[in-house]
Amino acid sequence: MSWTDERVELLKKMWGEGQSASQIAKELGGVTRNAVIGKVHRLGLSNRATGGAKADAKPKADAKPKAAAKPKAPPKVKAAPKAEPKPEPKTEPAVAPRTAQSLRKQIIPAGQPLPPQPSANEISPEALAKVNEVEKTAKKLSLMELTERTCKWPVGDPATDEFWFCGLPVQAGKPYCEAHVGVAFQPMSARRDRKR
DNA sequence: CCCTGATTCGC
DNA sequence: GCGAATCAGG
Numbered sequence: 001m002s003w004t005d006e007r008v009e010l011l012k013k014m015w016g017e018g019q020s021a022s023q024i025a026k027e028l029g030g031v032t033r034n035a036v037i038g039k040v041h042r043l044g045l046s047n048r049a050t051g052g053a054k055a056d057a058k059p060k061a062d063a064k065p066k067a068a069a070k071p072k073a074p075p076k077v078k079a080a081p082k083a084e085p086k087p088e089p090k091t092e093p094a095v096a097p098r099t100a101q102s103l104r105k106q107i108i109p110a111g112q113p114l115p116p117q118p119s120a121n122e123i124s125p126e127a128l129a130k131v132n133e134v135e136k137t138a139k140k141l142s143l144m145e146l147t148e149r150t151c152k153w154p155v156g157d158p159a160t161d162e163f164w165f166c167g168l169p170v171q172a173g174k175p176y177c178e179a180h181v182g183v184a185f186q187p188m189s190a191r192r193d194r195k196r
Numbered sequence: 197c198c199c200t201g202a203t204t205c206g207c
Numbered sequence: 208g209c210g211a212a213t214c215a216g217g
Contacts, residue, residue: 020200038210174217
């Protein structure tokens, strides 16, 4: 496959949307994520953030067999604040994460309309839909079966035997799979403009 | 182990 | 220009 105009355009579009290189490669077909990344770099849009802020590339490769001379760069300064609301599943759940399910169940008396949850909503419909989708294909692991790379998103009521953990592969680092990361915490662009 | 992007270099 | 191999890291 070659980088036709269309393919490059799609690449730019997806990259701009924040899609990962592997996703782009998959979409394009016939190329690997490496190819995509390589192209991205050659196109000069390696850094998704521009606007003046100099992009201090990270010259990492060092112990390369054939590598000749590499400029050594000062230690990169990267701050990654991580504050994740990780549900500690115990015997008694204090508050269940807002899954589509638990949202309905929760401690709300039957027949009662859902009281306005302060910050419980505001979750993009797409994200919720994705969660519902994922729950169908979830591994449904028990607490004991959870590992470092299984989604720890609890589903259902722990007091029931209908309780299980998602168990799908976690994103990188995060405690949840992609879908659940989506609803677990919304960085900031959650409320875009549903003005009207 | 899964994934991510970054870099190098033979082609 | 291309992208596999490799590297660094979450």
